[in-house]
Amino acid sequence: MDTSNKKNIIVYIVVAVIVVAIVVYALMSGAGTKPTVEQGAVGEKTNQGTVTEKGVVAAPGTSPISTSTGEVVTPEGKPVQNDVIPGTPQAPQQSNPTSPEALPSATIKLNVSSSGYSPNQFTVKAGNPVTLSVTATDNQTHVFAFDDASLSAIAIGVAPGETRAITFNAPARGEYSFMCNVPGHAGRGETGKMIVQ
Numbered sequence: 001m002d003t004s005n006k007k008n009i010i011v012y013i014v015v016a017v018i019v020v021a022i023v024v025y026a027l028m029s030g031a032g033t034k035p036t037v038e039q040g041a042v043g044e045k046t047n048q049g050t051v052t053e054k055g056v057v058a059a060p061g062t063s064p065i066s067t068s069t070g071e072v073v074t075p076e077g078k079p080v081q082n083d084v085i086p087g088t089p090q091a092p093q094q095s096n097p098t099s100p101e102a103l104p105s106a107t108i109k110l111n112v113s114s115s116g117y118s119p120n121q122f123t124v125k126a127g128n129p130v131t132l133s134v135t136a137t138d139n140q141t142h143v144f145a146f147d148d149a150s151l152s153a154i155a156i157g158v159a160p161g162e163t164r165a166i167t168f169n170a171p172a173r174g175e176y177s178f179m180c181n182v183p184g185h186a187g188r189g190e191t192g193k194m195i196v197q
């Protein structure tokens with residue numbers, strides 16, 4: 001093998017290593033996976049909710065999804081925070097009582113009763129806006145909450161028969177368990193898991 005062939009091989013190897021590094025970096029950083037938000041004229045209904053001046057609103061009372069950044073924001077336009085006390089101004093806001101039929105088609109709809117959550121598992125995309133609804137299908141009050149303190153702000157409380165929703169920014173990839181935090185309810189099986197991909 002002469003010197004120029006050796007040089008060529010080295011160049012090929014260097015180029016291959018750089019290409020692999022770029023691909024790995026792109027996959028790990030989620031490059032190209034900007035939050036997706038449906039665009040439309042004010043008043044128009046999309047699969048994520050109704051377009052308003054503040055963004056797309058899934059149900060009256062929920063935090064809007066900004067049509068410019070695709071992030072769930074406060075009424076002042078700042079990204080909501082997932083790790084604050086539920087109901088505070090920085091937190092994603094839960095909706096007023098609604099009906100499951102009135103919610104946009106992209107909503108992840110959970111039922112809860114003394115026999116548990118149904119479904120008890122759902123999958124979302126990291127960084128994307130998620131609307132989740134909870135319906136109490138029995139004659140009890142239930143409170144949806146995550147176990148992880150980093151998602152403390154995402155909570156939904158429902159009275160017997162009631163449906164409410166919340167729109168939040170999905171966290172980083174991983175598995176996040178949830179439960180009903182009314183005393184005794186998690187212990188009898190009101191638990192589940194959110195998978196973030």
Ligand SMILES: [Cu+2]
Pocket residue numbers: 112113141142143180181182185186190
């Ligand atoms: Cu419960």
